[in-house]
Each structure stands twice: as structure tokens, then as C-alpha cells.
Amino acid sequence: MHLAQLLRRPVVGGDGEVVGRLADVIVRLRGRDYPLVTGLVARVGGREVFLPAEQVADLDGEKITLASPRVDLRHFERREGEVLLRADVLGHRVIDVADAELVRAYDIALEQRLDQWVLTCLDTRRPPRWRGLRRGRAAQPDWRDWKSFEPLIGHARSARVRGPFARLGRLKPADLADLLEDANRTESHEILQTVHADPELEADVFEELEPESQTRLLGERSDAEIAQVLGRMRADDAADAINDLPQSRRQPVLDALPAGQRTKVLTLMGFNPSSAGGLMALDVLSMVGSSTVAEALRSAGEARALQSQALTSVYVVGEERRLLGVVTLVELLQADPAARLDEVADRDPVRAGPDTDVEDVALLMTDYNLLTVPVVDDEDRILGVITVDDVLETVIPDDWRRREPAPHPAHHVEEPGPERAPHDRPPGS
Incomplete structure (x- = not known):
């Protein structure tokens, strides 16, 4: 059954008398399971009343038939965890998780499984009365599994159950x-x-x-x-x-x-935000030249407080953190674990001053195929490091950012796995 077809259908009591018309369908969100229909909202004599799912004898006919002629006429009040499909979902935007975009739900499919009704699919294609005809045919619905989406209900007490x-x-x-x-x-x-x-x-x-x-x-x-x-x-x-x-x-x-x-x-x-000093990260993995390759690799593995983009290299420093050399992690992995850093490091690393323009830093990275560039003061003391992602973020023109993204691959939604682990990144890193 499609919600758009159900709305405003007559609700008939067990004695055959029309008691009202369908105003909404209530579901309860159940995590990985499809939302369960728990009741209906009917408009009866100018007020909205609640009809429990157990009282509905037939939902898929031209009229909605109740098992009993008796209707509780108390005004409907939403309870915690309840979602109203017409009010909260139909015509509203939901998150298409596969494509990471907001799309609108133009219709909702309900399906009877055993003795219960559940919400199974959404139609996210604009219907023909809004979109018009395409090549002489009305646009076909785009029915997709409910589990492909994350709803934005806008109701705090309902959000908690998700x-x-x-x-x-x-x-x-x-x-x-x-x-x-x-x-x-x-x-x-x-x-x-x-x-x-x-x-x-x-x-x-x-x-x-x-x-x-x-x-x-x-x-x-x-x-x-x-x-x-x-x-x-x-x-x-x-x-x-x-x-x-x-x-x-x-x-x-x-x-x-x-x-x-x-x-x-x-x-x-x-520092000027568009200079090397304004872009750099202050946390740098640096070691003295007498350290071994094995010690450097161990330090890199334990440097969880540093951003991963800045961990592509280890910087060799002397007294007062003066920059003496640099060695990449790949070079460390391929070197003798017992070798000293000053034996395997590049002793003349490319560097930038804190006042260097970001465009010049980008040229250095391009010319020397670098992922990071150290920033040093006038006495060659290392101040920080610039990563390529920060440079790209600054030099890419704004109009490029506003371009339409590349098309996503075909939809493929897997069952959700175990709850995601919190990000393992310390504060301020």
C-alpha cells in the first residue's frame, strides 16, 4: 500500500458506518528492523483521534475497516517514539546514505508481513504532476529500501529511539x-x-x-x-x-x-592565515640523528596525538630543534632497522619560512613531489609542518568547490554492521 493513496480514505466501523477519514499513519522506529505500524490517526468530527493497529481489520481495501464500531474520541496526542508518516516523512527530506545527499520522500510503501504492517520503501522521484512528462511518459517512481535512508523527523523524543x-x-x-x-x-x-x-x-x-x-x-x-x-x-x-x-x-x-x-x-x-605559519600544524614528529630507524618507526606508531597527514615523514633535529634532515616513513620501512637516522635522512630538506605565501608552498610541493613541508624560523628551528591537504584547501578556487560532484556508483546498501567505534583521536590533535 502507498501512503499517498491511503490518506483521506474513509474509516469504517465494524457496523459499516463511516466514522471518519485517515489523517496519518503512526510507526515506531526499531533500529535495523523496518518501522512497525502501531496505529492510525483518523479525523472524526473535526478532531484527530488514535486508532490502535489491533483495531484495524482491513487496511488495503478502498476503505479502512475497523474490527469494532467503538472509537475512542479523545484527542490524539503523540507519544514518545512515535513517528507520523504524513507529518514527519511524506514530502520531507531524508538523507540518502549511499549518495550522502538530501532527497525528498514523495511517497511511502507499507507492506503486510505476517499479521503486521511495516514501512519498507520510499519513493524519492518527483511525481509527474510536479516534474512533467519525459519522452511522452510519466516519470516512474524510484522505490528504494527504507534502510537506504536516514529520516530527519524533527521530533526530539522520536530521535532518541534511533x-x-x-x-x-x-x-x-x-x-x-x-x-x-x-x-x-x-x-x-x-x-x-x-x-x-x-x-x-x-x-x-x-x-x-x-x-x-x-x-x-x-x-x-x-x-x-x-x-x-x-x-x-x-x-x-x-x-x-x-x-x-x-x-x-x-x-x-x-x-x-x-x-x-x-x-x-x-x-x-x-601569523597571516594565508601564510605558511598560518597553515602549519604545530605537532611534528622529530628525533635526534643518533636514533635508529627502528626507534623512529616505533615513535611513529605511537604518535597518536599527531594528525595522520603530518606523519608521512620524521624530521631529524639537533640542538634547539634545528632542522638537520628528513626521512619519509617509506624510506624508514625499507631501511636497515639498526641504521641511524642521520645515515638515511635527506640532509638538505626543502623548507619554508613562516611568512612564505601559500602559493609558493604549493609550488615547492609540486616541484619536489612532497606531501609535507616543514616550516622553520630564521635560525632553522622547526616550528611546524604544512600538509598537502591544507594547501589544496587554500589554493583551490571557490567556484571549483561549488561544482556538481562526480556521480556516485550504483546504489548498494548493506545491512548495518556493529555500532561504529568512536573516533580514536585525542583532543586538539
Whole structure:
């Protein structure tokens, strides 16, 4: 049965008398199982009343037949965990998890299994009365499994029964950021509520947002709430986010940051945001030249506080952290474990000063095929490292970012696996 066909059908009592018309269908979300129809909402004499599923004798005819002529005429009130298909889903946008985009539900399919009705599919193709004809034929419905989607119900008590991650936990932070940028205020609020259950994922998502969206969404939070998010972000991204806040909010947010993160952010805010100093990450894996290859590999494996993009190389330093050389992880893996770092390192590494323009850094990376570039001061003391993803984010033109994404592969939805593990990234890394 399709919901669009069911709505406004007459509801007939056991004695054959029409008691009202169908106004909505109520389901209960059940995690991995299909939502279960638990009742109907009927409009009877100007008021909406509840009809339990057990009272419905026949749903798939031209009229909806009740097993009894008796109807409880008390006004319907939604209970915790209940979802109204017409009010909450039909005509509203849902998240297409496979394609990581917001699509609209134009119809809903209900199917009887054993003695119960369940919600099984959504139609996300605009019907012909809105879309028009294509090559002389009406556009065909696009019925897809309910498990391909994540609903945005907009009802707090219903959201709680869906669990902390549901199907959104299968999306990458960049996908979630794209969804937030396309979402309206209500939709973005619900997506953020879900993401907020995993603070590390929340920080990753905010790192991926465009500056305008990031500032808008952070601006709706208190200073303490902003600091909680920025405290888990990479220090360079946190510094950019604070610079984009209104002047009156910057200092309160800085004061609310954890001490270690605040020190890093203040250091980075002292540089031009579009310079090497403004882009660099402050945490660098550096070791003295007398360390062995085996020790360097072990240190890289244990450096969980460093962002993975900055762990492509180990920097050899001398007194006062003066840069003496660099060796990539691939070179370490292929070297004798007992060899010293100063024996296998490049003793004349490419480097940049903190005031170097990002375009010049991009040229260095291109010319020398580098994934990272160390940033040093006038005395060659290492200050930080720039990663290629940060450079690309800065130099790619804005209009390129707004291009239509490449088409996704054909839909393939697997049954959800075990609940996703929280991100294993320490705060401020």
C-alpha cells in the first residue's frame, strides 16, 4: 500500500458506518528492523483521534475497516517514539546514505508481513504532476529500501529511539559537512544532534565545513560549547574558526579553550592565515640523528596525538630543534632497522619560512613531489609542518568547490554492521 493513496480514505466501523477519514499513519522506529505500524490517526468530527493497529481489520481495501464500531474520541496526542508518516516523512527530506545527499520522500510503501504492517520503501522521484512528462511518459517512481535512508523527523523524543549514530555513522566527516551545508535550519539542527553524540566526529565535521557554514553553525552555540568543539579540532583549523567569529566572541572562546589548545591557537593566530605559519600544524614528529630507524618507526606508531597527514615523514633535529634532515616513513620501512637516522635522512630538506605565501608552498610541493613541508624560523628551528591537504584547501578556487560532484556508483546498501567505534583521536590533535 502507498501512503499517498491511503490518506483521506474513509474509516469504517465494524457496523459499516463511516466514522471518519485517515489523517496519518503512526510507526515506531526499531533500529535495523523496518518501522512497525502501531496505529492510525483518523479525523472524526473535526478532531484527530488514535486508532490502535489491533483495531484495524482491513487496511488495503478502498476503505479502512475497523474490527469494532467503538472509537475512542479523545484527542490524539503523540507519544514518545512515535513517528507520523504524513507529518514527519511524506514530502520531507531524508538523507540518502549511499549518495550522502538530501532527497525528498514523495511517497511511502507499507507492506503486510505476517499479521503486521511495516514501512519498507520510499519513493524519492518527483511525481509527474510536479516534474512533467519525459519522452511522452510519466516519470516512474524510484522505490528504494527504507534502510537506504536516514529520516530527519524533527521530533526530539522520536530521535532518541534511533540511537546515537544510526546510519549516519557510516558517512565520512566530509559527507556530513556537505549535508549540513545543504540542510535548512531544522535539518541541520537534527544532523548536528546526532553528530554531537560523538565529540571526535563532531570536531572532524566542523573541520570540513566551509568557513561561512562553520561560522553560522558555531554562532548558534554558547562560548563554552564552541570551545568544546574547537578544543578537539586541529589547532590550525581552530585558529581559523576563531578568526572567523565576531570580534566580541573571540576572547571568551579563547578563554574557554583547554590550556594546551589555547597556547597552540594563539601561536597560530599570530601569523597571516594565508601564510605558511598560518597553515602549519604545530605537532611534528622529530628525533635526534643518533636514533635508529627502528626507534623512529616505533615513535611513529605511537604518535597518536599527531594528525595522520603530518606523519608521512620524521624530521631529524639537533640542538634547539634545528632542522638537520628528513626521512619519509617509506624510506624508514625499507631501511636497515639498526641504521641511524642521520645515515638515511635527506640532509638538505626543502623548507619554508613562516611568512612564505601559500602559493609558493604549493609550488615547492609540486616541484619536489612532497606531501609535507616543514616550516622553520630564521635560525632553522622547526616550528611546524604544512600538509598537502591544507594547501589544496587554500589554493583551490571557490567556484571549483561549488561544482556538481562526480556521480556516485550504483546504489548498494548493506545491512548495518556493529555500532561504529568512536573516533580514536585525542583532543586538539
